[in-house]
Amino acid sequence: MKIPKGMHIPKGFGFRVAEAAIKKPGRPDLALIFSEKEAAAAGVFTTNKIKGAPVRLDIDRIKDGRARAIIVNSGNANVCNGQKGMRDAREMARIASLGLGVDEKTVYVASTGVIGTPMPMERIRPKIAAMAEDASKYTAGFEDVARAIMTTDTFQKYASTSFKLDGREVRIAAVAKGSGMIHPNMATMLCFIITDMRIGRAALNLALKSSVEKSFNRITVDGDTSTSDTVLIMANGLAGNSPVRQSSEGYALFSRALDAITTELARMVARDGEGATKLIEVHVKGAKTQKDALRGAFTIAESPLVKTAFFGNDANWGRIMAAIGRSGISIEENKVDIYMDKIKIVGKGKTTGKDSEAGKLLRESKEISLVVDLHLGTGSEKVLTCDLTGEYIRINAEYRT
Amino acid sequence: MKIPKGMHIPKGFGFRVAEAAIKKPGRPDLALIFSEKEAAAAGVFTTNKIKGAPVRLDIDRIKDGRARAIIVNSGNANVCNGQKGMRDAREMARIASLGLGVDEKTVYVASTGVIGTPMPMERIRPKIAAMAEDASKYTAGFEDVARAIMTTDTFQKYASTSFKLDGREVRIAAVAKGSGMIHPNMATMLCFIITDMRIGRAALNLALKSSVEKSFNRITVDGDTSTSDTVLIMANGLAGNSPVRQSSEGYALFSRALDAITTELARMVARDGEGATKLIEVHVKGAKTQKDALRGAFTIAESPLVKTAFFGNDANWGRIMAAIGRSGISIEENKVDIYMDKIKIVGKGKTTGKDSEAGKLLRESKEISLVVDLHLGTGSEKVLTCDLTGEYIRINAEYRT
Numbered sequence: 001m002k003i004p005k006g007m008h009i010p011k012g013f014g015f016r017v018a019e020a021a022i023k024k025p026g027r028p029d030l031a032l033i034f035s036e037k038e039a040a041a042a043g044v045f046t047t048n049k050i051k052g053a054p055v056r057l058d059i060d061r062i063k064d065g066r067a068r069a070i071i072v073n074s075g076n077a078n079v080c081n082g083q084k085g086m087r088d089a090r091e092m093a094r095i096a097s098l099g100l101g102v103d104e105k106t107v108y109v110a111s112t113g114v115i116g117t118p119m120p121m122e123r124i125r126p127k128i129a130a131m132a133e134d135a136s137k138y139t140a141g142f143e144d145v146a147r148a149i150m151t152t153d154t155f156q157k158y159a160s161t162s163f164k165l166d167g168r169e170v171r172i173a174a175v176a177k178g179s180g181m182i183h184p185n186m187a188t189m190l191c192f193i194i195t196d197m198r199i200g201r202a203a204l205n206l207a208l209k210s211s212v213e214k215s216f217n218r219i220t221v222d223g224d225t226s227t228s229d230t231v232l233i234m235a236n237g238l239a240g241n242s243p244v245r246q247s248s249e250g251y252a253l254f255s256r257a258l259d260a261i262t263t264e265l266a267r268m269v270a271r272d273g274e275g276a277t278k279l280i281e282v283h284v285k286g287a288k289t290q291k292d293a294l295r296g297a298f299t300i301a302e303s304p305l306v307k308t309a310f311f312g313n314d315a316n317w318g319r320i321m322a323a324i325g326r327s328g329i330s331i332e333e334n335k336v337d338i339y340m341d342k343i344k345i346v347g348k349g350k351t352t353g354k355d356s357e358a359g360k361l362l363r364e365s366k367e368i369s370l371v372v373d374l375h376l377g378t379g380s381e382k383v384l385t386c387d388l389t390g391e392y393i394r395i396n397a398e399y400r401t
Numbered sequence: 402m403k404i405p406k407g408m409h410i411p412k413g414f415g416f417r418v419a420e421a422a423i424k425k426p427g428r429p430d431l432a433l434i435f436s437e438k439e440a441a442a443a444g445v446f447t448t449n450k451i452k453g454a455p456v457r458l459d460i461d462r463i464k465d466g467r468a469r470a471i472i473v474n475s476g477n478a479n480v481c482n483g484q485k486g487m488r489d490a491r492e493m494a495r496i497a498s499l500g501l502g503v504d505e506k507t508v509y510v511a512s513t514g515v516i517g518t519p520m521p522m523e524r525i526r527p528k529i530a531a532m533a534e535d536a537s538k539y540t541a542g543f544e545d546v547a548r549a550i551m552t553t554d555t556f557q558k559y560a561s562t563s564f565k566l567d568g569r570e571v572r573i574a575a576v577a578k579g580s581g582m583i584h585p586n587m588a589t590m591l592c593f594i595i596t597d598m599r600i601g602r603a604a605l606n607l608a609l610k611s612s613v614e615k616s617f618n619r620i621t622v623d624g625d626t627s628t629s630d631t632v633l634i635m636a637n638g639l640a641g642n643s644p645v646r647q648s649s650e651g652y653a654l655f656s657r658a659l660d661a662i663t664t665e666l667a668r669m670v671a672r673d674g675e676g677a678t679k680l681i682e683v684h685v686k687g688a689k690t691q692k693d694a695l696r697g698a699f700t701i702a703e704s705p706l707v708k709t710a711f712f713g714n715d716a717n718w719g720r721i722m723a724a725i726g727r728s729g730i731s732i733e734e735n736k737v738d739i740y741m742d743k744i745k746i747v748g749k750g751k752t753t754g755k756d757s758e759a760g761k762l763l764r765e766s767k768e769i770s771l772v773v774d775l776h777l778g779t780g781s782e783k784v785l786t787c788d789l790t791g792e793y794i795r796i797n798a799e800y801r802t
Contacts, residue, residue: 050726050734080722080734082751115719116752227723304705304789305797312798318516321481322628325451333451333481350483351517388705389798390791396706397713397790 007142008160010171010196011238012036015140017148018127022120023075023113030124031140031148032131033070033192034100039234041067041108042205044212046229053078053085054109055228057093061105065201067234068106070192071096071128074149074177075113076120077188079227088119095125099132110190110230112151112177142194146175149190152395153177157268159261165250166241170197172254174261178269188226189216191265197254198237199244206246207255208233215262219270219384220301233258270384271367275391278310279367279384284324287379292329297383299327300372307388310368315358317346324372331374339371408543409561411572411597412639413437416541418549419528423521424476424514431525432541432549433532434471434593435501440635442468442509443606445613447630454479454486455510456629458494462506466602468635469507471593472497472529475550475578476514477521478589480628489520496526500533511591511631513552513578543595547576550591553796554578558669560662566651567642571598573655575662579670589627590617592666598655599638600645607647608656609634616663620671620785621702634659671785672768676792679711680768680785685725688780693730697773698784700728708789711769716759718747725773732775740772 013035017028043062045055061067071092078085093107100107111119146156160173176191193208212231237243244250271279282301287293300306303323309316317338324331338346340358345351362368414436418429444463446456462468472493479486494508501508512520547557561574575594594609613632638644645651672680683702688694701707704724710717718739725732739747741759746752763769 048723048726049732050722077719080719080747080750080752082735082749115717115722116747227719227726304793308794308797311794314798316516318478318481318628321451321516322449325449325628331450334483346481346517348483349481351481388794390794392705393709393712393789393791393794396709397715 007173008162008171009142009173010194010236012196012236013194015142015145016131017140017144018131020073020120020123020127022073022124028144028148029073029075030127030131031072031145032096033145033194035068035194035234035236037236037238038106039067039236040199040201040204041065041232041234042201042208043233044209044231046227048227050079050227052111052228053081053089054111055230056086057089058108058110058230058232061108064105065205066106067108067232068102069096069100070108070110070232072110072149072190072192073124074151076111076117077113077115077228078111078119079115081116081118084118088121091121092124092128095128096132099129108232110228110232112149112188112190112228115227142173142175145192149175149177151177151188152274154272157265157272159264161257161260163253163257165239165253168239168241170239170241170254171195172197172257172261174265176265176269178272189229189231189269191216191231191262193231193233193258193261195233195235196237196239197235197244198239198241199235199254203244203246203251204233204235207251207258210255211258211262214259215266218382219266220298267384270386273386274395275389276386277389278365278387280310280386281369281382281384283369283371283380283382284374285371285380286374286376288330288377290379290381293379293381296324296327296329296372296374297381299323300370301383301385304388307385310362311387311389313359313362315340315345315355315362317351320370320372321346330376332376335375337373337375341365341369408574409563409572410543410574411595411637413597413637414595416543416546417532418541418545419532421474421521421524421528423474423525429545429549430474430476431528431532432473432546433497434546434595436469436595436635436637438637438639439507440468440637441600441602441605442466442633442635443602443609444634445610445632447628449628451480451628453512453629454482454490455512456631457487458490459509459511459631459633462509465506466606467507468509468633469503470497470501471509471511471633473511473550473591473593474525475552477512477518478514478516478629479512479520480516482517482519485519489522492522493525493529496529497533500530509633511629511633513550513589513591513629516628543574543576550576550578552578552589553675555673558666558673560665562658562661564654564658566640566654569640569642571640571642571655572596573598573658573662575666577666577670579673590630590632590670592617592632592663594632594634594659594662596634596636597638597640598636598645599640599642600636600655604645604647604652605634605636608652608659611656612659612663615660616667619783620667621699668785671787674787675796676790677787678790679766679788681711681787682770682783682785684770684772684781684783685775686772686781687775687777689731689778691780691782694780694782697725697728697730697775698782700724701771701773702784702786705789708786711763712788712790714760714763716741716746716756716763718752721771721773722747731777733777736776738774738776742766742770
């Protein structure tokens with residue numbers, strides 16, 4: 001499914017952003033997403049055992065499967081701040097709920113940024129109150145939310161689409177932020193999805209988990225998984241379609257659209273990996289098992305030596321062979337074929353002499369498809385990553401300074 | 402055990418080096434290590450499923466447990482070169498054996514460098530023949546061997562020691578090279594250990610495996626494991642001590658000395674990680690199990706975000722917490738203490754407010770001890786690593802160009 005140009009904003013959602021100088025002044029760092037009507041909700045969260053206070057709050061609240069609003073900030077992740085951290089997260093939701101006049105339990109919180117620094121609540125409180133107090137005066141667009149949640153991201157990430165169901169237009173839109181610590185199980189990845197679809201909570205939850213597995217859990221930037229990963233979806237039903245369950249015809253339509261949105265955003269996140277100059281799709285096929293294919297693809301996609309070779313426009317297939325070799329999956333050296341786009345650089349485990357041709361391709365491309373065919377079975381998986389550059393080091397060595 | 406200054410070269414070993422312009426001219430890239438008398442031998446090799454031809458040759462030959470010589474080259478790893486690769490490795494050993502007048506099966510080969518490029522045998526053959534033809538004319542020192550096997554290493558790595566046994570002086574000496582692709586299971590790590598100890602093959606093998614596990618398998622530079630890792634030990638017995646078995650008193654003495662040598666070389670390899678400016682010892686203690694301690698230590702030591710923070714002199718303990726959190730080991734956030742040298746930066750999972758003090762320490766130190774105390778049990782493991790720098794990227798992006 002192609003993601004159309006332009007924004008298809010679901011009915012009944014509003015947005016506000018504000019500047020609270022959480023890390024430093026000069027840019028919006030707070031955002032509010034609000035639904036006029038209570039929405040069904042589902043979420044997927046970091047698997048890291050160290051979880052930010054907002055994540056713990058949301059994991060608890062999502063059990064009810066309902067949401068009215070999400071309050072998000074960038075600049076501070078509110079992680080490892082002890083009991084004060086949890087009090088602050090709760091207070092952020094409470095202030096928003098009071099202003100909006102909604103049940104506190106239906107307000108979710110997400111925070112991204114530095115770990116271990118207390119939230120500057122004295123600056124945050126009045127801004128949340130101001131954003132929430134006049135719910136009818138939505139002054140921001142969804143793309144402004146995308147901007148407010150950025151940390152080291154270099155561009156705003158949003159996508160939307162629509163489809164017909166029961167003669168009604170159904171819309172889905174989402175914003176996301178990357179871009180360091182991106183890894184399967186979502187890394188410092190925030191994604192907020194809104195739709196006016198009418199859909200049951202169980203079906204919504206199932207669709208979200210399946211989409212995340214195919215999209216955000218197939219990207220890696222540096223192998224680090226964050227403490228704050230959050231994907232939340234709100235479905236307010238205002239499209240007016242008849243209620244959709246897992247067995248409904250509409251479920252497949254919705255899942256396809258949701259997959260398209262999350263996949264598009266996952267690509268954006270990988271492309272915008274810290275310091276990245278290239279998007280690399282690693283496709284391991286012909287693996288003995290599906291599990292082998294995924295493990296092989298991730299081992300290649302995470303290898304610093306492979307990633308720096310891509311940065312250096314060096315079709316260094318030896319490093320790719322070495323990565324598969326150490327991944328622990330079944331391989332037979334003399335069966336391995338490797339392609340960069342259409343150029344076959346390795347045939348039956350040996351060079352085809354096309355390194356310079358592939359090097360030229362690398363110099364001229366911003367997106368590369370790397371295919372490793374093991375010729376052992378039918379296992380096939382794709383993982384997205386980016387190259388590893390001096391700029392990554394600069395960003396991450398200087399992040400707090 | 403302290404490694405003494407100066408070289409303690411075991412009796413009856415000789416060395417030669419030569420320049421064969423394997424990758425480029427201008428430096429020695431071939432070395433020969435030779436024993437006057439047949440030595441007991443043992444080896445540990447890469448666990449990568451893609452193995453260089455020399456590695457496969459050595460794995461086969463080491464079964465006999467005897468050695469007369471090792472022929473080593475840098476500049477070309479002779480990996481993924483199909484049947485020609487294996488023919489070339491065999492020929493390198495054969496030429497050396499003919500010149501030395503020894504059984505071909507007692508000659509080992511090790512190669513390090515680029516993968517997938519055929520060996521320039523026309524330049525290598527005459528040089529090996531010349532090195533081997535006059536075995537009595539040893540023109541090189543052991544430190545010259547250390548130099549000839551370097552690739553991106555910035556300094557020669559060798560260590561030696563001696564101890565008394567049965568009133569005889571026993572000597573152990575070793576050379577090693579790193580420095581990219583360093584990881585547990587030894588990465589592109591070559592290490593050749595020689596001793597004049599008289600020791601049985603079984604005991605020698607046991608002592609080597611135990612030492613490697615405690616030294617080279619506790620270092621990581623970039624998480625990549627190479628196709629060519631080789632540790633070989635030769636014990637020619639010329640010290641004249643009574644034969645040592647595992648149950649002998651001499652075994653413990655020997656093991657201690659061997660541990661000291663391999664640990665010293667492992668530290669050098671980690672310190673000389675590509676582009677590194679700091680040596681970092683990651684010590685996870687108080688873990689629920691020993692396995693947890695090792696996994697936690699490696700997850701921290703391999704985290705690009707942690708490693709770039711060290712490069713940036715940023716005591717970014719949040720990234721350390723995040724790394725332990727995703728490592729999969731048992732933790733309780735509010736029990737974790739973290740120290741950099743003597744400075745406690747995290748107490749019970751929260752900041753102690755000493756980030757700038759620790760930052761000052763990082764700016765002033767070339768060696769840092771990072772201690773993470775989980776307060777859950779008695780599991781304790783140490784892993785050595787280095788910081789991740791822009792220079793690492795430069796080296797690895799430009800390696801083949």
